[in-house]
Amino acid sequence: ATLDPPPSPPPLWRRMSEYPMETPRRGLKLVLSDGSRLEGEVFLRSTSRYRSRPEEPGDLLNDDDPFFPLVRYGETVLVAKAQVRSAETTVDEDDALDTGALGVTVEVTLRDGEVCDGSIFLESPSDRPRLLDFLNSYHERFIPLVSPRNLLLVNTQFIAHVREIA
Numbered sequence: 001a002t003l004d005p006p007p008s009p010p011p012l013w014r015r016m017s018e019y020p021m022e023t024p025r026r027g028l029k030l031v032l033s034d035g036s037r038l039e040g041e042v043f044l045r046s047t048s049r050y051r052s053r054p055e056e057p058g059d060l061l062n063d064d065d066p067f068f069p070l071v072r073y074g075e076t077v078l079v080a081k082a083q084v085r086s087a088e089t090t091v092d093e094d095d096a097l098d099t100g101a102l103g104v105t106v107e108v109t110l111r112d113g114e115v116c117d118g119s120i121f122l123e124s125p126s127d128r129p130r131l132l133d134f135l136n137s138y139h140e141r142f143i144p145l146v147s148p149r150n151l152l153l154v155n156t157q158f159i160a161h162v163r164e165i166a
Contacts, residue, residue, distance in 0.1 A: 026057055028070065029088040030079065033158070035112070038079065040072035057089050058153050062140040081141060085110065087153040091146065104131050105165045108145060110158050117165065118145035118152060131164050 023043045030038040045055040060068055067078045103119040110116070120143065122129040135143075142153040 024054055025071075026089055028057060030070070031085045031087075033083045033085055035085075038070060038072065038077065040070040040077070042068060042070060057087060057151070058140075058142060058144050061087060061142045061153055081155075082157070084142075085112075085155055085158045086116070087142070089151050089153075091149055091151050103146070106131065106145070107163045107165055108154055109160045109163075110154070111160045112158075113160075116145055116152055116154060118147040118150075120145060131162065135162060 024046060025041045026044055027041050028039070032038065042057060042060055044057070044060060047054065061081055061084070066082065067080055069076045070079050071077075103121050105119050106117065108116045108118075120131070120134070122131065122134045138156070141155060141157070143156055143159075145152040145154055
């Protein structure tokens with residue numbers, strides 16, 4: 001007697017759609033390298049790849065993937081991270097910013113002359129962290145600039161200079 005081979009599993013797309021899960025979304029306002037603007041939503045993971053908390057837009061923009069999907073008017077646009085000058089999102093009261101670090105109020109001037117201000121949280125092992133040391137050791141693509149209600153993620157490749165505001 002011959003045995004029939006086991007049935008093939010359904011395609012991955014079908015298996016995924018059989019278990020609908022709520023995917024967190026976050027609105028983003030992008031400014032691209034040419035000055036054009038895009039606004040839409042990004043899908044975030046319910047758990048970050050690197051921390052035991054939900055993924056944030058900064059995690060998405062700083063991961064190794066060169067593109068990310070942005071949903072605009074029901075359509076998906078694939079955006080090149082290298083062409084994003086800045087990305088702005090709201091900061092909810094429920095968002096847990098890692099505020100165990102020292103916040104320094106700064107003015108960031110971009111290559112095109114645009115000026116942004118907010119706080120950069122220095123994550124330095126020193127008891128007297130310096131902004132210069134932090135910026136020189138920062139290796140992510142986007143640096144967070146925090147204001148009371150907004151989080152501006154600035155692409156470090158577009159920064160001309162940074163000034164600490166007393």
